[in-house]
Amino acid sequence: MAVTDAPRIVTSRIGFDDSHTLERFLATGGYEGLRKALTMTPEAVAHEVDAASLLGRGGAGFPAGRKWSMLRKNPVSYLVVNGDESEPATFKDHLLVERDPHQLVEGVLIAAYALQVSQVFVFLRGEFALGLERVQAALNDAYAHGAVGEDIFGSGFSVDVVLHPGAGAYICGEETALLESLEGKRGFPRIKPPFFPAAIGLYGEPTVVNNVETMSNLPWIIRHGGAAFAALGEGRSTGTRLFALAGHVRNPGVFEIEMVKTTFADLIHAPVLGGGIPHGRELKAFIPGGVSAPWFGPDQIDLPLGQDEVAAAGSMLGSGSVVVMDDHTCAVRAAWRITKFFSRESCGQCTPCREGSGWLERIMERIETGSGREEDLDLLLDVCDNIAPGLTWPPQQTTICVLGPSIPSSIGSAIQMFRDEFLVHIKEGGCPYG
Amino acid sequence: MSGPPSPSPGPAPRRAGAPPAPSHLSAETVERARELIALYPEARSALIPLCHLAQEQDGWLRPEAMADIAALVGVTPAEVYGTASFYDMLHTEPVGTHLVSVCTNIACLLGGAAELLEHAETSLGVNVGGTTVDGAITLEEAECLADCDRAPCVQVNHRYVGAQTPESFDRLVADLRTGARADEIPRHGTLVRVRRSVGLRAGRDRVVAERAAMAAAQAARAEEAAAAAAGRKEGSA
Known part of the structure; x- marks a missing residue:
């Protein structure tokens, strides 16, 4: 295994200071x-998108072509x-x-044409103030360029x-909650x-x-063909993918890597990627695909960055973020x-998630702050079991969306991998790490 | 969601008959609001964008503004409040000129965010959620802001300001107070300064006509393909 020199499919312009402008876009094959x-x-x-076997890059990894073919x-x-x-x-x-x-806008337009849709909504999280301004400016430029609006590029579309x-x-990242939000309501899945x-839908x-990211792959797929995309990667995980690497590494960042x-070892340690763990420390654990995913330990570091490979090892590649x-x-x-995050973000519709996340957060807090009880480990697992019965992976569903059943992942992993640490917290009445 | 808002008089109840004309939002805000509403097949879809607009005008979401938004999109003020109170970015209570959001989620926690937040509380003299006495800064503990390679991540009025140390944080606050970064960071509420160019919407008649033509062409292609397949079958038989 090594870092391959696969083409940059979605990050080819990132190196330019003016990568967001129409001029740079057009000078580098844009539209x-x-x-x-x-x-x-x-x-x-x-058909080209189908041939590319592009898996959705949102987290669930559903084939984009199949979503469309429905x-x-x-x-x-x-x-x-x-x-x-x-x-x-x-x-x-x-x-x-x-x-x-502009790459996003071009991808969106290709998808709209393939689906024969005349109305597109691009939902960006509100905290992306600069991103919102850049995308709106790109849309304004694209309209002026004739790529969006009536009869684009004289095609009759x-x-x-x-x-x-x-x-x-x-x-609101959950797609049905996103649609509710887009209809002007609370983001209830x-x-x-x-x-x-x-x-x-809407x-x-x-x-x-x-x-x-799924949309941003489309311009390349159409220019080079679905087969060229499918030739990259292996098995069901085709093409390249963006991995967001964060936490204790020398060079955190977003890397485009062939699936x-x-x-994971390459991603974390390769000098051109993560650059290793700083301060001469060792790896304790890593989260392979967003905080909803069960954790991995040093033993699993040689796993390939592929959707099925990670799933077979009991976790998920999810949103492509590695902590x-x-x-x-x-x-x-x-x-x-992580539990506090879920507790804050639970929308409150379903009891197991709304109540369970709060209970878990409070129990975790008292363990960390030195008021833990011996029976707390069993209590945690019991509450987790009520949210996702059996604590299997993928989890059993007791709620409307998958947020609830994602809550036990981190607690389950932490207890399974570092049970002694919990016991030290409880026995010594505080955190040994200070 | 950081605690329930304190009880407030709330927006005026909706009167029977035609919705009241907006009385709090300025003429310019109302004009922009109507432009936004026109972008959606249903007016209610503009509810959240309109809340952002009202925050741009007032810095926060006032009850009078919510009543106006209700009238503009055709729902009750309670529905506007009920929706707005779900979202972290819509503030139904006053906030300072600068909303400083410190992320403490996992990647930032590993990068020292808890210590940074503690420093921010001490240095600003407020607890999380509080506003400084001069009304300049509201401090907020944020969930992941998607800038994890620059941990601990801080946003001011939803503009990224890069990884912060306690020292750089104090300089940042000083700059905000003197207005040194006003060009780059507008006051709280102003979210998107790039406006959509007007008159871009594809005409509905045109879209309907094109869709019909496309569907006909699609059907013709399918028929052609079926006929060709049948022809091949006959040929091979």
């Missing part, structure tokens, strides 16, 4: 994918782009919307793209079934919801902070 797509039939465009039989009304990136330690879409907004700012709620907005009409060909914890990290404190 060529869209122009090519407009000469093809919509079915042929969708809609081929009946026409789709809306395309909604999910840019509510809020999964802790995930910051790839942040990079894409700020540094290459018209499409309008509306940028919609969110207002700060993690749950909708009851399933229907499992996909393809059946009942305003009750068939809707496709795709992630920012499967690279391992590294060195051996001076308190596992109890880390798990407590």
Whole structure:
């Protein structure tokens, strides 16, 4: 395993200071994918995406082509782009919307054409003030350039793209909550079934919801063909993917890496990637795919960065964010902070999540701050079991959305991997890490 | 969500009949609000963007503004409040000119965010959620702000200011108070300074006509493909 020299599919312009401008975009092949797509039939465009086997980059990893094909039989009304990136330690879409907004716009237009949708909403989290300004400026420029609006590039295809700012709620990353929010309501996830907005989406009409990174891959796929994309990576994990690396590494950042060909060890230690753990410390644990994912230890560091490979090892690649914890990290404190996050962000619809997250947070807090009791470990696991019965992976569902069943991941991992640390906290009445 | 808001008089109840004309939002804000409403198939979709607009005018979401928004999108003021109170960025109580958000989520925690937040509380003389006496700074503990390679991450009025140390944090606060960074960081409430160019919406008639033509073409292509397949079958038989 090593770092491959795969082409940069979504980060090719990031090195330029003016990567967000229309001038730079046009000078580096911008809108060529869209122009090519407009000469093809919509079915042929969708077929290329199918051939690329592009897995959705939002976190669930559902094949984008299959999401689209569900809609081929009946026409789709809306395309909604999910840019509510809020999964802790995930910051790839942040990079894409700020540094290459035109690439996102081009991808969105290609998708709109393939789906024959005339109305697109790009939902960006409200905290991306600069990203919102960059994407709006890109849309304004794209309209002036003839790429958006009526009869784009003289193709006879018209499409309008509306940028919609969110207002700060993690749950709006869940696609049905996002649609509720886009309808001007609280971000409450909708009851399933229907499992996909393809059946009942925005305003009750068939809707496709795709992630920012998924959309940003489309210009390259159309220019170079789905087969060229599928030739990268391995198995079901095709192409490259953005990995957001954070925590205790020398060079945290977003890296575009060929799927499967690279391992977590490469990502964390390779000099051109993470650059290793600073201060001469050792790896204690890492979270492979957002805080909803169970943790991995040093034993699993040689796993490849592939969706199925990580799933088989009992976790998930999720949103593509990797958090590294060195051996001076308190596992109890880390798990407590993650639990506090879920407790704050639970939308409050379902009892197991709303109540359970608060209970867990308070128990974790008292352990970390020195008031833990011996029976607390069993109590934690019992509450976790009530949220996600059996504590299996993937978790059992007791709630409307997957936020609730994601809560036990970090606590379960911390107890399983570092049980002694919990006991020391309880026995010594405080955190040994100070 | 940081604690329930204290009881306030609340927006005036909606009167029967036609909704009242906006009385609190300025003429310019109302004009921009109507432009936003026109972008959506249903007016209510503009509710959250309108709340951002009201915050741009007032710095926070006043009950009078919520009543105006209700009238503009055709819901009750209670529905506006009920929606707004769900979201962290919509402030139904006054905030300072600068909202300083310190992320303490996992990646920032590993980068020393808890210590930074503690320093911020001491140095500003407020607890998390509080506003300094001069009304300049409101301190907030934020969830992940998606800037984890620059931990601990801080935003001012939702503009990233990069990783902060206790020392740089104090300099940042001093700059905010003197207005040294006013160009880059507008006062709280102003979110998107780039406006959508007007008159971009594709006409509905045109879209309907194009969709019909596309559907017909699609059907024709499918028929052609089916006929070709049938032809191949006959040929091979």
